[in-house]
Amino acid sequence: MARCFACLTGAAVVATAAPAHAGDMLQLAPSSKWHVNYADDSCRLARSFGTGNDQVVLVLDRFRPGQIVHMTLTGRPMTVHSDIRRITLRFGPDDPAFEKGFTPGTLDDGKAALVLTGGLWIAGYNPALAADEESEGPRRHQAVDPALYERIRFLDLQIPGKQAIRLETGSMASAEKILAACTDDLLRGWGIDAAAHKSLSRRVAPVGSPGDWMNRKDYPREMLRGRYQGLVHFRLIVDEQGKPRSCHIQQSTRPKEFDDAVCKGMMTRAQFEPALDAAGKPVASYYVNRVRFKI
Incomplete structure (x- = not known):
């Protein structure tokens, strides 16, 4: 299985x-x-x-x-x-x-x-x-x-x-x-220009596969030993260079160990092409997704 x-x-x-x-x-x-x-x-x-x-x-x-x-x-x-x-x-x-x-x-x-x-x-x-x-x-x-x-x-x-x-x-x-x-x-x-986001010419785009940003080693050891599973919705603020500036947990089934593992993995491995405004200028934006911890 x-x-x-x-x-x-x-x-x-x-x-x-x-x-x-x-x-x-x-x-x-x-x-x-x-x-x-x-x-x-x-x-x-x-x-x-x-x-x-x-x-x-x-x-x-x-x-x-x-x-x-x-x-x-x-x-x-x-x-x-x-x-x-x-x-x-x-x-x-x-x-x-x-x-x-x-x-x-x-x-x-x-x-x-x-x-x-x-x-x-x-x-x-x-x-x-x-x-x-x-x-x-x-x-x-x-x-x-x-x-x-x-x-x-x-x-x-x-x-x-x-x-x-x-x-x-x-x-x-x-x-x-x-x-x-x-x-x-x-x-x-979140410190983002809401008006500019209504006319973006490009949204934040992941570089590579987001599925590679988390792996088995990121499963908290105590949670794996106890066979705990979890679902974590997260948000990253992505700057004008396409780098994640901060990580926030939007919704989670907890325990907190899952939340911490997600933000650590995202801030370490996530990479993006930055968002562009209507004139093609890079602007700060955001990226949301979720990680499911499953055994």
């Missing part, structure tokens, strides 16, 4: 309504506003749907400008007993359904949580473009027509063997505007 030791890889309040069962689908109306959390390294939006044992909380995290969000779903309806780790999603009537993997977990209050694997778009979903943004490739961020967010009316969720769920989100236009404003503030907080 192959082993991978260190793999780089404001809306209005809506009145609460009782859940509606349309055929085999559980339909949940909003039971809270969108709540936003401006953190140093991320922007988070969260909203509750349904009440009691039917309540589901939708959490969207964005770690940098662009269309990509990371999704977490919590609540008892998210309990999974089978070994299948795939979920099918569809944002509104205009977008196609698509599959994502997930990692199940449990909150302190005993409710289930599903953390979806990787990032996704919430409008105008395009697997090829989404994959390019997720990998922090050299393309510019792909713009999405705001009208697509406006036309969203629901989020459908289907896990094999479980009842389908529809979260009645309504338009996602205001939610996307909140996230976009928050990520501009993130850049300014």
Whole structure:
């Protein structure tokens, strides 16, 4: 069996309504506003749907400008007993359904949580473009027509063997505007020109393969001995010469030994072609990715 030791890889309040069962689908109306959390390294939006044992909380995290969000779903309806780790999603009537993997977990209050694997778009979903943004490739961020967010009316969720769920989100236009404003503030907080980044002629581009920046020797010895695994999202500030200036952990499953190993490896081995502004001048920028420690 192959082993991978260190793999780089404001809306209005809506009145609460009782859940509606349309055929085999559980339909949940909003039971809270969108709540936003401006953190140093991320922007988070969260909203509750349904009440009691039917309540589901939708959490969207964005770690940098662009269309990509990371999704977490919590609540008892998210309990999974089978070994299948795939979920099918569809944002509104205009977008196609698509599959994502997930990692199940449990909150302190005993409710289930599903953390979806990787990032996704919430409008105008395009697997090829989404994959390019997720990998922090050299393309510019792909713009999405705001009208697509406006036309969203629901989020459908289907896990094999479980009842389908529809979260009645309504338009996602205001939610996307909140996230976009928050990520501009993130850049300014990182010391980066947010306006210049809207018209880059080239994004930060890795020199060589990012997969070579971490290897088996970077797996913390105590964590390997204890067979601990981890997933670490990190951010590097990359200067005008393409050198990493600082490393920040954006999200991590911990323990801290994994975080320290990631930043040590990145600051030692990561190399880049610097970002270029609209006139072709090198500018300070950032690079985000994640490292999975797996036995």
